[in-house]
Amino acid sequence: MKASPAEVLPVDHAKAILVGRILTEAGPSPVILRGGRILDVSASAATISDLLDHADPAAVAGVDIGAVSDIGSDDGPVLLAPIDLQCVKACGVTFALSAIERVIEERARGDADKAVAIRDDLEARIGSGIRAVAPGTPEAASLKAALIEAGMWSQYLEVAIGPDAEVFTKAPVLSAVGWGADIGVRSDSDWNNPEPEVVLIVDRHGTPRGATLGNDVNLRDFEGRSALLLGKAKDNNASTALGPFIRLFDDGFTMDDVRAAEIDLVIDGPEGYRLEGTNKMSQISRDPTELVRQALSEHQYPDGFALFLGTLFAPIQDRDHPGRGFTHKDGDLVRIASPKLGTLANRVTTSKAAPPWTFGIRELMRNLAGRGLL
Incomplete structure (x- = not known):
């Protein structure tokens, strides 16, 4: 998948504090985008969890590994999901x-x-x-x-x-995919759709430090048959996409920007089909900080967590047959975009056909230890 930085990054990325993860020759590395350059900060913060524990992540020292202008190109860096040790949580029916x-x-x-x-x-x-x-x-x-x-x-x-929000665990640690990766739907699902959402990134102290975009893939046939199938509907190989980068909160980007965000969705199918939609955060029923509070009410997250805030979007546009609504096809290109967060783009395949998830917590710890970062 190719794109220019303008098609990936926030419109004001030169002023934004953007952090993420890139696959380097040594392994997955936290990076900061600063001054038009990509800085590998792994020597100062081995993980994104560590980086977000810094009082001022933007000031962390790093090694220049390339130009921001390389992002999205054939020879550009491989963007991973911009979280690592954080638990991935999600809220449902928030509109x-x-x-x-x-x-x-x-x-x-x-x-x-x-x-x-x-x-x-x-x-x-x-x-x-x-x-x-x-x-x-x-x-x-x-x-x-x-x-x-x-x-x-x-x-x-x-x-x-009701008084209690729906808060569930969306995906295991390190299983999320990033910009440009294949995203998976179950091979035995025939009614499914993307869910374009804002995702808050919360540090170990329960403080929201920034936000990114997410695709909380939804299997309407599974969850529609029984709410008890939520886990099977939501947690599958490659079924969680995050990115492209976390935008940290500062004077130019605050929680009010999250509250006012509009998230545009475009799906381009291999047969020429096109669907467009919008998720307007201004219509959310519970404030994002209240959702964070409920996620933390009787739980701790020593490595922090990512919290999907839910979506207003529900596709009803017919695809193949009148009255059948929308469902994904293999090869769909899904773009989720918001001006201050950039664009998350992924191509749809099945969870069985997507690259298997093999790099888990043990592999990360071994990699970091081998690099002398632990």
């Missing part, structure tokens, strides 16, 4: 309004007037607009009672508007 609206649409069976009537009835019962309902509030409890009475309640709505 309550879209979840409620989907339930209303299903009950209305495509009749717009009927959908309006159902919505008006629910709002009359709770005494306020559905858009104003915040998860875990008395108004949300009233809405839950109204939905139950109307026979419209589901376990998905419980985590959409």
Whole structure:
């Protein structure tokens, strides 16, 4: 996969603090992009976890290993997922309004007037607009009672508007793939889609240090059959993509930029099919810091963690047959982009056909020890 730096990096990358991982001849190495150069900082911080423990990661010394202008070229560096020892967590159904609206649409069976009537009835019962309902509030409890009475309640709505967010483990440590890698869907899934998301990177102290882009591949057929299949639907070989780099928080990029981010998705199929969509973080129901708090409520992460924040995007555009909606095909090119975070691009294959995950924690420790970095 080829691209120019302008097609990979944030629009203001010259002013951004970008950190990530590159596969060097010696092994995977944390890097910082600074002054148009790629600096290998592994001698100062052997892992991204170590780097994010620094009070000022941008000031860590590094060895120049190439130009930023080489990123995306044939001879450019291989970009790995920009995390290493962090646990990969994810939140689901974080856009309550879209979840409620989907339930209303299903009950209305495509009749717009009927959908309006159902919505008006629910709002009359709770005494306020559905858009104003915040998860875990008395108004949300009233809405839950109204939905139950109307026979419209589901376990998905419980985590959409109830007090407890859905937080699950998406992938094992070191299993995520980066920009340009193949991304995998289960070979026995025939209804699936990408999930374009912002991913917070949290250090060992529970402090969000920055953000990147992620593709939380979703198998709608598996999870649709049973919520108990969530693990099988979400955690498969190459089914988690992150990148291209972590943008660290500073005066030019803050949590408010995460809250306001718009994440664009473009899928180009091998047969000429094209799908476009957008995930608007401004519509998220729980603040990103609240999701971090819930992930940390009774757990510790001594190496930090990455937290997928969920998506508003749900593809309904038909691909092959009317009424069948969207599903991936082998060879789909998926681009997830946001101006201040850059572009994450991956080509779709099956989890069986994707390169097997073989470089685990033991291999990383042996590699770092052999390089004298431990």
